[in-house]
Amino acid sequence: MQTKESFFKRPGVQTLLASVLCAVLGIIIGFIILWFMNAEHASEGMGAILTNFFKYRVASSKTLMKYMGSFLVNSVPVILCAEAILFAYKAGLFNIGAAGQYAVGIIASLYTSLALGWNWFFCLLAAIVAGGIWGLIAGIFKAYFNVNEVIAGIMLNWIGLYICNIILGGEACMNQSKSETYEISEVNPSGLLPGFMQDFFGGNQYMTIAIPLTIIVAIVILVVLNKTTFGYELKATGHNKEAAKYAGMNAKRNIMLTLLISGAIAGMAAGLFYLTGIEHYKIASSVPGMGFTGIAVAFLGGLNPIGTIFAGLFVEYITLGGQYLNTNYYNPQVADLMIAIIIYLCGFVLFFKTILNRPGKVKVNANAEPANTAKKEV
Amino acid sequence: MEDYVIEMLHITKEFPGIIANDDITLQLKRGEIHALLGENGAGKSTLMSVLFGLYTPEKGVIKKDGKEVKINNPNDATDLGIGMVHQHFMLVDIFSVLDNIILGSEPSKFGFLTKAEARKKVMDLSNKYNLKVDPDALIEDITVGMQQRVEILKMLYRDNDILIFDEPTAVLTPQEIDELMKIMKDLAAEGKSILFITHKLNEIMEVADRCSILRKGKYIGTVDVADTTKEELSSMMVGRNVKFAVDKEEAKPTNEVLKVENVCVKSKIHSNDSVHNVSFNVRAGEIVCIAGIDGNGQTEFVGALTGLDDISSGKITLCGEDITKKSIRYKNTHGMSHIPEDRHKHGLVLDYSLEENMILQRYFEPAFQKGGMIKKKEMRAYSDRLANAFDVRSGQGAITKVRSMSGGNQQKAIVAREMDREHELLIAVQPTRGLDVGAIEYIHKEIVKERDAGKAILLVSLELDEVMNLSDRILVMYEGEIVGEVDPKKTTLQELGLYMSGAKRDDRREAK
Numbered sequence: 001m002q003t004k005e006s007f008f009k010r011p012g013v014q015t016l017l018a019s020v021l022c023a024v025l026g027i028i029i030g031f032i033i034l035w036f037m038n039a040e041h042a043s044e045g046m047g048a049i050l051t052n053f054f055k056y057r058v059a060s061s062k063t064l065m066k067y068m069g070s071f072l073v074n075s076v077p078v079i080l081c082a083e084a085i086l087f088a089y090k091a092g093l094f095n096i097g098a099a100g101q102y103a104v105g106i107i108a109s110l111y112t113s114l115a116l117g118w119n120w121f122f123c124l125l126a127a128i129v130a131g132g133i134w135g136l137i138a139g140i141f142k143a144y145f146n147v148n149e150v151i152a153g154i155m156l157n158w159i160g161l162y163i164c165n166i167i168l169g170g171e172a173c174m175n176q177s178k179s180e181t182y183e184i185s186e187v188n189p190s191g192l193l194p195g196f197m198q199d200f201f202g203g204n205q206y207m208t209i210a211i212p213l214t215i216i217v218a219i220v221i222l223v224v225l226n227k228t229t230f231g232y233e234l235k236a237t238g239h240n241k242e243a244a245k246y247a248g249m250n251a252k253r254n255i256m257l258t259l260l261i262s263g264a265i266a267g268m269a270a271g272l273f274y275l276t277g278i279e280h281y282k283i284a285s286s287v288p289g290m291g292f293t294g295i296a297v298a299f300l301g302g303l304n305p306i307g308t309i310f311a312g313l314f315v316e317y318i319t320l321g322g323q324y325l326n327t328n329y330y331n332p333q334v335a336d337l338m339i340a341i342i343i344y345l346c347g348f349v350l351f352f353k354t355i356l357n358r359p360g361k362v363k364v365n366a367n368a369e370p371a372n373t374a375k376k377e378v
Numbered sequence: 379m380e381d382y383v384i385e386m387l388h389i390t391k392e393f394p395g396i397i398a399n400d401d402i403t404l405q406l407k408r409g410e411i412h413a414l415l416g417e418n419g420a421g422k423s424t425l426m427s428v429l430f431g432l433y434t435p436e437k438g439v440i441k442k443d444g445k446e447v448k449i450n451n452p453n454d455a456t457d458l459g460i461g462m463v464h465q466h467f468m469l470v471d472i473f474s475v476l477d478n479i480i481l482g483s484e485p486s487k488f489g490f491l492t493k494a495e496a497r498k499k500v501m502d503l504s505n506k507y508n509l510k511v512d513p514d515a516l517i518e519d520i521t522v523g524m525q526q527r528v529e530i531l532k533m534l535y536r537d538n539d540i541l542i543f544d545e546p547t548a549v550l551t552p553q554e555i556d557e558l559m560k561i562m563k564d565l566a567a568e569g570k571s572i573l574f575i576t577h578k579l580n581e582i583m584e585v586a587d588r589c590s591i592l593r594k595g596k597y598i599g600t601v602d603v604a605d606t607t608k609e610e611l612s613s614m615m616v617g618r619n620v621k622f623a624v625d626k627e628e629a630k631p632t633n634e635v636l637k638v639e640n641v642c643v644k645s646k647i648h649s650n651d652s653v654h655n656v657s658f659n660v661r662a663g664e665i666v667c668i669a670g671i672d673g674n675g676q677t678e679f680v681g682a683l684t685g686l687d688d689i690s691s692g693k694i695t696l697c698g699e700d701i702t703k704k705s706i707r708y709k710n711t712h713g714m715s716h717i718p719e720d721r722h723k724h725g726l727v728l729d730y731s732l733e734e735n736m737i738l739q740r741y742f743e744p745a746f747q748k749g750g751m752i753k754k755k756e757m758r759a760y761s762d763r764l765a766n767a768f769d770v771r772s773g774q775g776a777i778t779k780v781r782s783m784s785g786g787n788q789q790k791a792i793v794a795r796e797m798d799r800e801h802e803l804l805i806a807v808q809p810t811r812g813l814d815v816g817a818i819e820y821i822h823k824e825i826v827k828e829r830d831a832g833k834a835i836l837l838v839s840l841e842l843d844e845v846m847n848l849s850d851r852i853l854v855m856y857e858g859e860i861v862g863e864v865d866p867k868k869t870t871l872q873e874l875g876l877y878m879s880g881a882k883r884d885d886r887r888e889a890k
Contacts, residue, residue, distance in 0.1 A: 227751050227752060229750055229752055230750060232734070233741075235730075236727050236730065236738070239728070239730065240723075240728065240729075242723045242724050243726060243727045244727075245706065246686060246724040247706075247710070247738040247739045248707030248708075248709075
């Protein structure tokens, strides 16, 4: 009994439990909503979402693997945006500007590949650099003018979006008749990312090195945060800015560097997604959702770079599942609503963690209590 | 049968993993001053929380006037006439004295305040107990001593007859302390019963009738103060004999290590300087202390000296080198060690482990990193060595999160880190703040050892005992200026108090 209790008290286990709790709760609430909309077909609808592309297992394993591949490719940007946000968060910065950094990443990758005809490597590099610069702008404002990175980030999101619309909406990139960007495979095949295990995934042409790169990025972040002096500084700053200053760490430089790297990861997310050719850019009137979904994913992943991979896969899985809902019974937007609820619940991971932690917490507060409470009654 | 006004009998209060109060009995007689003595973590706060109904004890009963009572929340306690003066005052700065006193039990008629009545009652009390206050002055304009009198009046206004003073002298000058002691005696003479929580033995000897001692959650005993000595009280509190005087030889200062010339720091709150024209020096092999009441510019001065805050003018020289405009990192690596005033704000990253905190200013040195990767093994070995040498105790050794360590061990960890770092000057700000007697004794010894090893030490302290015991020279800071320099062997607490309260200043020094 003793060992069991201490096992559940371990922070890692608690985070995992909280995350799983969120996910399960989200699915249950989603089911309730389905039930209210159409009770008769609720379990069928939920089943469709959860079975997802696995329903193709009856067709052939090749089809299944192909769908599996597309699922993985679609997960890449969500995971990387979450990694970007996580990285900044560890240093005490809330990079809500990931969406804008993602947007400029789209510009850079598609413009260089479609309009300039660059090789994929340089297109990807351009996306990383563009995202990094976008993050750095917020960083400079924060470091030198003490502008909150959230404010700067939100404004830069919209600036990024409109620049994206202007540049990619032009003749050079956009097929005006279809209102979406040209196929990279037709205009500039060298701009596509090299394939990766395409045969294994049923000949899925979108399976590229984006998948292993994403995993590598997550591992690199894990190592940087936990093993390097740079990570040591960043986390110290994130935990206690004053102590970091006392220790002689350069706060300004670290703020700028953190947002630069975070932005670069978000830009990379766009590059690794759009350079597969799976998606085209269409003129949009709202900021790309990836950057915001990424916030939820980072928390659902327990703010752990590896946990974030699984959280990203889960969120993408449910998102994809919405497409399998029978639209005769359900408004297609129900899927979006469900995803929104799950994402919303992700924000509560920390809250759940606190509840799980409660017995310990009370004791800590207890000693500080008397002074405060006695005040009211005097 | 004794006349006990409040009895707490066999109180036991447990928290997960710790028994905060283990069978504690406290009996307060009518009209007595009863001291409650104990180190940090001895269970004083928990016991008071039980009395105020914030905790329900597992065992034990509370009796008022011999009858058992149930105290479920602070309102019950107030109804029983229990009042408390907190260490940090609970006053609204921008309200007048009178408004603060009546706040929470405002007299009113048809929803309108009837202040005239209240004023009369307050002034009557003020005269009766000789608690001089100006009812119309704003709290922010009056002295700390007067603010405390306002707190006392608050209790009296509510007709409380059991008064609890929680470390009331921590913020007062010696003169104000004397005054408070007299007030407490007057109150007791009028039939009020006073519970006086403190760990200052001198005050207990002076004012208390009886004293109950707690140690590590256990009740050690209750003694008549008249029949006991300071030494006996302290050994009951700590569980062993403690030396009060710090053993040290005559200082043998050599060359000048730190030179401060005309340093000014702009205030963040008002337009005046918070530190004005401060000049002094510290030589190797001596302990120079900046004494003063809290909030007279010490924090700002240390901030400017260490680089945590901006300096507006003046010059700082360390080992012959002008470091006025150097970065914190530069100062850290060129001879300055700093035990910060606030260990949680500056000294430690609480969510880091002990070993990670031990290398807080050194992680970039070749000893601890290679190619940007932290050498975990070296870090662990270093942390273990320091923890061993300085007796830093933690639950899981080097990987313990510092947040879970006790305040004393946290402070020891900082002291260990700062003393082990290569340095010529040690700036120790309140190095024993909030520590118990045993830890204080230890840290004092270490500081003296440092001095004898030829380091220059700048001590900034609010504790007069520490100032008198430890330093070789005392500089008194008042309203941002050094108003006097005294020799601890030739001065008295009273003289120091006059300097600290601004009543005396050394004009020769000013002219210099």
